Amino acid sequence: MSARHPIAIVGGGPAGALAGALLAAGGRDVVLFDEKLAWEKPCGGGLTHKALQQYPFLADAGSESNPVEHCELISPSGQRVRFHMQYPVAIFSRLALNGLLLERARRAGVDVRVDVHKECVTRIAGTGGDWQLVTPQREYRASYLMLAAGARNPFRSQFLSPIPPSDLMVTAGYFIPGRSSLMQIQFLKGITGYIWVFPRADHVSAGIAGKMGETSTAELRRILEQWLEENGFHLDGARFYSHILPSFRAQTFETLEACGEGWAMIGDSAGLVDPITGEGLYYALRSAELCAGALLAGRPDDYRALLEEEVLAELKLAARVSQRFYSGQIFGDSVLERMVSLTAQSASFRDLMSDLFAGIQGYRDLRSRLYRILPSVMAEGLAETLRRPWTNRSSNSGGSEFATDPIAE
Numbered sequence: 386m387s388a389r390h391p392i393a394i395v396g397g398g399p400a401g402a403l404a405g406a407l408l409a410a411g412g413r414d415v416v417l418f419d420e421k422l423a424w425e426k427p428c429g430g431g432l433t434h435k436a437l438q439q440y441p442f443l444a445d446a447g448s449e450s451n452p453v454e455h456c457e458l459i460s461p462s463g464q465r466v467r468f469h470m471q472y473p474v475a476i477f478s479r480l481a482l483n484g485l486l487l488e489r490a491r492r493a494g495v496d497v498r499v500d501v502h503k504e505c506v507t508r509i510a511g512t513g514g515d516w517q518l519v520t521p522q523r524e525y526r527a528s529y530l531m532l533a534a535g536a537r538n539p540f541r542s543q544f545l546s547p548i549p550p551s552d553l554m555v556t557a558g559y560f561i562p563g564r565s566s567l568m569q570i571q572f573l574k575g576i577t578g579y580i581w582v583f584p585r586a587d588h589v590s591a592g593i594a595g596k597m598g599e600t601s602t603a604e605l606r607r608i609l610e611q612w613l614e615e616n617g618f619h620l621d622g623a624r625f626y627s628h629i630l631p632s633f634r635a636q637t638f639e640t641l642e643a644c645g646e647g648w649a650m651i652g653d654s655a656g657l658v659d660p661i662t663g664e665g666l667y668y669a670l671r672s673a674e675l676c677a678g679a680l681l682a683g684r685p686d687d688y689r690a691l692l693e694e695e696v697l698a699e700l701k702l703a704a705r706v707s708q709r710f711y712s713g714q715i716f717g718d719s720v721l722e723r724m725v726s727l728t729a730q731s732a733s734f735r736d737l738m739s740d741l742f743a744g745i746q747g748y749r750d751l752r753s754r755l756y757r758i759l760p761s762v763m764a765e766g767l768a769e770t771l772r773r774p775w776t777n778r779s780s781n782s783g784g785s786e787f788a789t790d791p792i793a794e
C-alpha cells in the first residue's frame with residue numbers, strides 16, 4: 386500500500402462515514418466521496434440497543450432520534466399484540482443520522498468532498514495499492530479503496546459477481562408527516578417481508594419489503610397504501626420512496642469475499658443485512674469499524690476473519706432460518722401466527738421478543754433460550770387462556786394503554 390496516496394472511501398452513508406472517522410482519528414489520510422452527502426436515504430432508521438451500546442455517541446444524539454418503547458406486532462390473520470420493549474429502539478431520520486456521522490468524519494480530519502460539489506465517483510481503475518478514482522470534477526489517486534456505496538454499489542461487478550435478484554428485497558414506503566410513539570410490524574400472507582411503521586422525531590417512516598421476484602414494487606405499494614388507510618394513516622403531504630435491500634441466501638454469505646488486494650467492501654455494498662429483519666445499520670457500522678481496525682493495525686486482510694466472526698456467523702444463521710420464519714409451520718400454525726400469539730400470552734416470550742428487538746438476543750443462542758423458557762411459556766400461555774377465556778386472547782398485552790389513532794400530532 387503506497388503511503389503517498391490517501392485511503393479513498395466511496396460512499397458517505399453510515400458505513401463510509403464511520404470508517405472515515407476511525408481511520409482519520411487513527412492518523413490516516415482519508416478522502417471520502419458521496420454523491421448526495423447527508424440525505425434522506427429510504428430507510429426505517431431504526432437503531433437497536435446493541436448498536437447504541439457499541440456507538441454511544443449515537444445514544445447521545447438526543448433530539449435527532451425518537452426512542453420508541455412500545456411495539457405492536459400484527460400477524461397475517463390480523464391478531465394484534467402490543468408490548469413494552471425494555472430497551473427502546475432509537476429511530477433516526479437518515480438525513481439526521483448521515484449528517485451526524487459525516488460531521489464526525491469531517492471533524493476527525495476526513496477530506497469529505499463537499500467544498501465545491503458533492504462528488505460522484507464515476508469510474509475506478511487500477512489495482513492493488515494504486516487506484517485511480519474519477520469524478521466529474523477531477524481524478525484522484527488512492528492507496529486503498531473502501532467501497533461503501535450501498536446496495537446499488539455501481540462498482541461491485543469490478544470486484545465480485547453482481548447481486549442476483551434472489552438475493553434482494555424490494556421496498557416501498559412513505560415519509561408521513563405526524564408523530565407517534567408506537568412502532569408497528571405487520572406480517573403478511575405470501576410475502577417474505579413485512580410492513581413497518583417507524584415513528585421518528587418529526588415524521589413517520591412507513592414501508593413494506595418483499596423478496597424481489599415474489600411481488601412487484603407496484604403491488605407492494607398497493608398493499609401498503611391499503612394497510613395505511615385501514616390503520617388511520619393519511620398520505621397528505623407524505624413522500625413516496627423505494628429502494629432495494631440486500632437479503633442474501635446462506636450460500637451467498639458462504640462465498641462472500643468482502644476484501645481483496647488493496648480493497649474492501651463494507652455495509653450494504655457487501656450485502657451485510659439481516660435477511661429476516663432487514664436490519665443493516667448495525668452491520669454497516671460494525672463492518673466499518675472492523676475494516677478500519679484491520680487497516681489501522683496494518684493487517685487489512687484480517688477484516689475477512691473479523692467479519693466472519695462478528696457479523697457473518699449471525700447473518701448466515703438468519704439466512705438459513707429466514708424461509709422457515711416467514712413460511713414455516715409450528716404446532717399446527719404458521720410460525721408468524723404462533724409468534725404473535727405467544728407474545729400476547731407469555732411474559733417470558735415477550736422478554737425474548739424485547740431482547741430480539743434490542744439486538745441483544747442473537748440467532749446463535751436463540752434455540753437454547755427457547756428450550757430454556759419453553760416450560761414458562763407453556764405455563765403462562767395456559768394461565769392466560771384460563772384467565773381470559775371470554776376475550777380475544779391475542780389482543781393487547783403487556784400492561785400498556787395506547788391511543789387508537791397511531792398518529793398523534
Ligand SMILES: Cc1cc2nc3c(=O)[nH]c(=O)nc-3n(C[C@H](O)[C@H](O)[C@H](O)COP(=O)(O)OP(=O)(O)OC[C@H]3O[C@@H](n4cnc5c(N)ncnc54)[C@H](O)[C@@H]3O)c2cc1C
Pocket residue numbers: 395396397398399400401418419420421422426427428429430431432504505506507533534535536538539556557558583592628629630651652653654658663664665666667669
Ligand atoms: C426501505 C428500507 C428500510 C430500512 N430500514 C432499516 C432500519 O430500520 N434499520 C436498519 O438497521 N436498517 C434498515 N435498512 C437498511 C439500511 O438502510 C442500510 O443497511 C444502511 O443504509 C447501509 O449503510 P451503508 O453506509 O452501507 O449504505 P448507504 O446508507 O446506502 O450509503 C451509501 C452511500 O453511498 C453513496 N454513493 C453511492 N454510489 C456512489 C458513487 N458512485 N459516488 C459517490 N457516492 C456514492 C450514496 O449517496 C450513499 O450515501 C433499511 C433499508 C431500506 C431500503
